Amino acid sequence: MARTLRSLQLITRFVDGRICVYNLATGATGVLSPVMAIQPPFEDDVVDHVVASGLQHAYYTTLDALVCVAADGTEVWRSQFDPQAAQQHGHRPGCMLSWDERVVWTYRPDAMAGRNRADQWVAFDAGAGTVLAQVDLETVGHGGQQLRHPADDQVFLDVGEGQDGSVIYRAVLNRGRIDLTRYPWDDRCLIGLAPDGNHFMTVHHEQTDVAVHTSPDGEVKFALTVDAFGHDPEQICVEWSGGYLSPDTLIVTLTGETEDEQEWVRHYRVDAHSGHVRTEFHAGTDNPYDIQPLGDGTWLTTDGSGHPVRWTDS
Numbered sequence: 251m252a253r254t255l256r257s258l259q260l261i262t263r264f265v266d267g268r269i270c271v272y273n274l275a276t277g278a279t280g281v282l283s284p285v286m287a288i289q290p291p292f293e294d295d296v297v298d299h300v301v302a303s304g305l306q307h308a309y310y311t312t313l314d315a316l317v318c319v320a321a322d323g324t325e326v327w328r329s330q331f332d333p334q335a336a337q338q339h340g341h342r343p344g345c346m347l348s349w350d351e352r353v354v355w356t357y358r359p360d361a362m363a364g365r366n367r368a369d370q371w372v373a374f375d376a377g378a379g380t381v382l383a384q385v386d387l388e389t390v391g392h393g394g395q396q397l398r399h400p401a402d403d404q405v406f407l408d409v410g411e412g413q414d415g416s417v418i419y420r421a422v423l424n425r426g427r428i429d430l431t432r433y434p435w436d437d438r439c440l441i442g443l444a445p446d447g448n449h450f451m452t453v454h455h456e457q458t459d460v461a462v463h464t465s466p467d468g469e470v471k472f473a474l475t476v477d478a479f480g481h482d483p484e485q486i487c488v489e490w491s492g493g494y495l496s497p498d499t500l501i502v503t504l505t506g507e508t509e510d511e512q513e514w515v516r517h518y519r520v521d522a523h524s525g526h527v528r529t530e531f532h533a534g535t536d537n538p539y540d541i542q543p544l545g546d547g548t549w550l551t552t553d554g555s556g557h558p559v560r561w562t563d564s
Contacts, residue, residue, distance in 0.1 A: 327379030336364025357394035408440035442493030457487035472525035
């Protein structure tokens with residue numbers, strides 16, 4: 251039986267104090283206009299945010315809470331991260347909805363927040379705000395990137411520990427518990443999942459190479475060092491950005507400096523199956539982190555106003 255693959259339809263950006271929602275399903279390119287904008291309470295310092303597909307509810311994290319609000323900004327529920335963070339910088343809680351939108355997956359960097367406990371990965375009931383399951387992580391992270399597997403209920407989490415490296419987890423919610431798998435590295439950063447979910451892309455924490463792994467086991471299918479792109483690995487590094495432009499094409503980002511110490515950024519197309527380096531890729535941005543490949547031949551950057559810009563490779 252063929253698997254049903256799912257893709258990102260709605261995205262959010264925090265612009266001018268509002269959670270702006272954009273519908274990618276329209277196929278529109280250029281600067282995207284929000285289909286709605288939600289005003290959270292002014293006292294909340296919004297860190298991360300996501301919206302439900304029915305546009306009835308949005309969820310966001312602050313340094314000390316996960317909050318659900320209605321479309322008009324009215325608070326529906328709030329789950330406090332107790333005790334209040336002892337630190338105000340260096341930690342960013344994150345949130346992500348499951349595909350069925352019944353669960354809000356939340357990464358809590360509690361160790362860095364000074365809560366005297368391990369980092370937490372928590373599954374909340376999206377309707378009631380109650381905790382469905384919670385697990386301690388063996389990390390002291392600043393923040394974490396969460397990704398949904400496109401074909402099943404697995405979720406991935408990359409925890410960034412600053413100079414100490416990066417840890418990648420995989421989990422599934424199973425009858426009131428989180429079944430957790432930690433990958434056997436502390437030096438690889440998760441960049442993206444393949445549109446079919448069969449592979450994922452990482453970059454070495456020291457920025458020496460990019461690799462594609464089979465999913466879910468994590469075996470390396472191929473790895474490319476800087477010299478594969480025709481550059482000096484003593485001078486150039488692979489950035490922690492890029493991802494799957496399409497099922498067949500990766501975007502890999504390299505950065506370096508000219509002889510007069512001017513920084514430069516170059517993106518390259520790479521065959522996602524063989525690792526063959528194809529051509530240079532023009533992303534429409536000079537910021538190595540302002541590129542979000544969507545897996546369908548399009549990608550996002552950011553306009554000067556803060557709204558996303560959608561580009562197409564066709």
